[in-house]
Amino acid sequence: QVQLVESGGGLVQAGGSLRLSCAASGRIFSSYSMGWFRQRPGKEREFVAVIRWSSGSTYYADSTKGRFTISRDNAKNTVYLQMNSLKPEDTAIYYCAVDKGFINSEYDRAVVYDYWGQGTQVTVSS
Numbered sequence: 001q002v003q004l005v006e007s008g009g010g011l012v013q014a015g016g017s018l019r020l021s022c023a024a025s026g027r028i029f030s031s032y033s034m035g036w037f038r039q040r041p042g043k044e045r046e047f048v049a050v051i052r053w054s055s056g057s058t059y060y061a062d063s064t065k066g067r068f069t070i071s072r073d074n075a076k077n078t079v080y081l082q083m084n085s086l087k088p089e090d091t092a093i094y095y096c097a098v099d100k101g102f103i104n105s106e107y108d109r110a111v112v113y114d115y116w117g118q119g120t121q122v123t124v125s126s
Helices: none
Strands: 001-009 010-013 018-025 033-039 046-052 058-061 066-073 078-083 092-099 120-125
Touching: 001 092, 018 046, 018 092, 018 120, 033 066, 033 078, 046 066, 046 078, 058 066, 078 092
Parallel strands: 010 120
Antiparallel strands: 001 018, 018 078, 033 046, 033 092, 046 058, 066 078, 092 120
16 A cells, blocks of 8 residues: 655746655555646646656656656655646646556556545646
8 A cells, every 4th residue: 555645736926836746655666657647627637747666767748748857766755746837727736646557558547546645736827
């Protein structure tokens, strides 16, 4: 069992930056991957980024590529999401999640993730 706790959300002006953290308790195996998703008001949950725990390989949604960076600290069992050049359309609840495996064609599908955090609100004002 893995528990995830996100932090770092808040209110920021357009063009600003935020860094989200997700601390995991419980054993994180090398086969796991950790991802970030977001849910905007009235929208379905959507993929943001994912990192493979062992290799550190990263994958991004087109909408966040070049602005967001996902990273991990293995010693702290923590994954980060550095968000730069934020836009009002980035306003959402951001969730971190753990997938106990990794399938290249499915990492952007929320249904494949096994554990979820409670979410942290990010609000970008124009």
